[in-house]
Structure formats: structure tokens, C-alpha cells
Amino acid sequence: MDAKKEIRRFLLDYLKNSEWDSETRHLISSLLHGEGKIFHESAPFTWGEFSYYIASVFREDTEFHDEQTACAGIVELLILATDIIDELADGDAKSPVLSGLTPQRTLTLSSMLLMESFYLILKCSAADRLGKLSCVIRNLRTASIGQWRDLSFRITGNAPSESDYFALTEQKSVSLMRLVFEMNAIENEPVWEDIAKYIGFSGQLRNDAADILRDTKSDLINKKATLPLIKAVEFSKQKDGGRLLDQLNLLGTSWDDSLLRQNIRDYIKKTGAIDYCLILSKVYLNRAVKLIKKYGEAQRDKSDVKQLIDYLER
Amino acid sequence: MNQKLWDVIQLFSGKEVIGAGEMALARQSLDADVFNVFKEQVEKGIIMKTFNWV
Numbered sequence: 306m307d308a309k310k311e312i313r314r315f316l317l318d319y320l321k322n323s324e325w326d327s328e329t330r331h332l333i334s335s336l337l338h339g340e341g342k343i344f345h346e347s348a349p350f351t352w353g354e355f356s357y358y359i360a361s362v363f364r365e366d367t368e369f370h371d372e373q374t375a376c377a378g379i380v381e382l383l384i385l386a387t388d389i390i391d392e393l394a395d396g397d398a399k400s401p402v403l404s405g406l407t408p409q410r411t412l413t414l415s416s417m418l419l420m421e422s423f424y425l426i427l428k429c430s431a432a433d434r435l436g437k438l439s440c441v442i443r444n445l446r447t448a449s450i451g452q453w454r455d456l457s458f459r460i461t462g463n464a465p466s467e468s469d470y471f472a473l474t475e476q477k478s479v480s481l482m483r484l485v486f487e488m489n490a491i492e493n494e495p496v497w498e499d500i501a502k503y504i505g506f507s508g509q510l511r512n513d514a515a516d517i518l519r520d521t522k523s524d525l526i527n528k529k530a531t532l533p534l535i536k537a538v539e540f541s542k543q544k545d546g547g548r549l550l551d552q553l554n555l556l557g558t559s560w561d562d563s564l565l566r567q568n569i570r571d572y573i574k575k576t577g578a579i580d581y582c583l584i585l586s587k588v589y590l591n592r593a594v595k596l597i598k599k600y601g602e603a604q605r606d607k608s609d610v611k612q613l614i615d616y617l618e619r
Numbered sequence: 620m621n622q623k624l625w626d627v628i629q630l631f632s633g634k635e636v637i638g639a640g641e642m643a644l645a646r647q648s649l650d651a652d653v654f655n656v657f658k659e660q661v662e663k664g665i666i667m668k669t670f671n672w673v
Contacts, residue, residue: 467621540629577625577629577631581624583660584624584628584653584657585621585624587659588656591652591655591656592652595652
């Protein structure tokens with residue numbers, strides 16, 4: 306069964322028959338074709354597929370199958386809603402679709418997607434609708450508190466620590482992972498908590514290691530306290546009296562600081578902070594995979610476990 | 620485990636060649652699963668791009 310095809314079909318059917326007007330349907334469809342989304346041809350990871358594969362492993366009951374696809378589609382819409390807000394909050398280079406919208410329309414679109422997702426949870430869940438909805442709201446609430454804190458999580462004179470970083474990651478990212486597990490009613494399996502945490506840490510570290518080096522992301526300009534920058538600042542304070550902090554403070558003071566950004570990025574790489582994050586990311590992923598394999602030992606059909614692991618490791 | 624990994628990365632910084640003795644030290648310092656990933660990274664040659672402060 307091709308997860309991507311199934312989720313796409315669900316979403317296409319839903320869009321076609323939804324109460325949204327044609328402009329809105331077109332906008333949402335375009336956003337779902339963006340980077341990292343389910344209709345993007347080469348997205349290495351989508352939340353919808355992840356939800357689908359997780360359900361395949363942890364829910365062996367066949368009657369759950371239709372709901373599994375719906376769940377994956379809803380997860381895709383929910384994450385799209387939160388991504389739109391993230392992009393607006395970070396001030397990142399906007400996606401071509403969002404760049405044509407005013408902030409008011411962008412915010413309203415996100416809110417609409419969120420409400421539609423809640424509606425779909427109630428519509429598509431065969432059992433325990435309110436339980437599912439409450440788990441989604443609980444995790445989104447935690448994530449939103451984390452996202453709010455993230456707005457001021459910056460490198461200043463008193464830089465956040467590594468443990469602050471992991472605490473915030475647990476709040477803003479791992480909660481979304483938990484949402485996926487709980488949406489698929491997997492909360493009776495004690496192992497899922499650790500799996501969600503490890504996958505969440507791994508993904509956040511990998512993204513942060515990549516984003517600090519990219520001009521299309523605002524992490525460096527905004528001096529976001531992601532782990533690569535926290536470690537590089539720690540290194541600089543010990544080795545050269547905090548030269549990196551001085552350089553960071555120069556960002557945004559001239560009309561073209563592309564050379565400064567390049568120097569800072571070279572410096573961060575040379576401190577070993579990127580290696581550190583990438584190694585930790587892989588370690589956490591390996592730990593999640595180990596737990597999934599252990600869980601899969603008791604299963605009759607091992608192919609779902611293999612599919613999930615292959616998906617996470619590709 | 621994280622602090623130990625950071626310390627080992629700093630220990631290896633700027634080294635052109637990583638000897639067996641240094642790898643043994645890393646193996647001793649790190650948990651087995653962390654060491655395995657660290658070794659993979661060293662083999663890719665990524666670690667050696669770091670500063671040489673020695």
C-alpha cells in the first residue's frame with residue numbers, strides 16, 4: 306500500500322468536496338505542494354506519511370485502516386496550519402504561495418486550517434472523538450506555549466544553555482510528535498513516549514544544524530538560540546573571549562552583511578558545533594529505531610516495522 | 620552523554636590524522652551507541668574541519 310498516494314487521494318477528495326471556495330482550495334492545494342509537504346515530489350519526510358507508518362506499526366487492528374489514512378491527512382493539515390504561523394513569526398523567506406498574501410489573510414488561512422482539522426477529527430474518528438480532540442488540543446497548547454517562548458529564545462549576553470534548548474524542543478517539537486501518536490490512539494503503548502521524544506530531538510537537531518547555515522532561513526540573523534549557535538558561543542567564550550558574540554552583534558548593522566554571515570558560519574562549523582548536532586541527531590534516531598525494532602519483535606507481520614524504519618532512516 | 624561527546628569533538632579538533640590511540644580514548648569516553656555514530660562521522664572526515672587550538 307502506497308501511503309503517500311492514499312493520503313493524497315484523501316486530501317484531494319476532501320478539498321474537492323469541502324465548503325471552501327475555489328480560491329481557498331487552490332491556495333491550500335498549492336501549500337500542500339510546498340517543500341516537505343505531501344504533494345511535493347521529493348519530500349524526504351512528511352508528517353502525514355509519518356503518521357500513517359506509525360499507525361501501521363502500532364495499530365494492527367484492520368478496522369482502523371480507513372481512519373489511519375484520514376488521520377494522516379488531518380495531521381498534514383494541522384502541521385500546515387502551524388508551519389504557516391512559524392513562517393510568519395520567524396520572518397523567513399516566504400514560500401511563493403504565502404508571499405502573495407497579506408499577514409491578515411495568512412493568519413486567517415492558518416486559523417481556518419486549524420478549525421477544519423478539528424472538524425475533521427470529529428467527522429472521521431470512529432470512536433472516542435472527544436478523547437482524540439482533547440489530545441490534539443492538549444499537545445497543540447503545549448506546542449504553542451513553546452512557540453511563544455521560542456520567539457524570545459535568542460543569543461544575548463546571557464545565552465540559553467543546552468538543557469534550556471532541549472527543554473524548549475520537548476515543548477515545541479516533541480509535543481507535535483506526541484500528537485501524532487495520540488491521534489492514532491497509541492497511548493496504551495508505554496514505549497511510544499521515548500520513541501516520540503527521540504524522533505523529535507533528532508529532527509529538531511538536524512533542522513537546526515542545516516538552518517543556521519542557510520540564507521533562506523532567519524536563524525542566524527535573528528540569533529536564534531539553536532544548539533549549533535549555543536555550542537559555538539560556548540566555545541568562543543572559552544577560547545577567544547567571546548569574539549563570536551561581538552560578530553553576532555554586528556549583524557544587521559550594515560546594508561550588506563553577507564560576508565559577515567559567511568565568516569560567522571565558517572566559525573560555527575570550525576567549532577565542531579555542527580558535527581556535534583548531527584552526531585546527536587543520528588544517536589537519537591538510532592535510539593528510536595532500536596525501540597521500534599524491539600517493539601516489532603512481538604509482531605506477527607514485520608514488514609510494517611521495516612517500512613517505518615526505512616522511512617525514518619532514508 | 621552530551622558533554623562527553625562535546626569534549627571528545629574538541630579533543631579531536633584540527634587533527635589531520637586520527638590515530639588508533641585517540642579512537643581508543645573516544646571509545647572509552649563515549650557510550651557505545653554514541654561512539655559508533657562518532658566513528659562514522661570521523662570516517663567521513665567531517666570532524667577534522669574543526670579549529671586547531673593545540
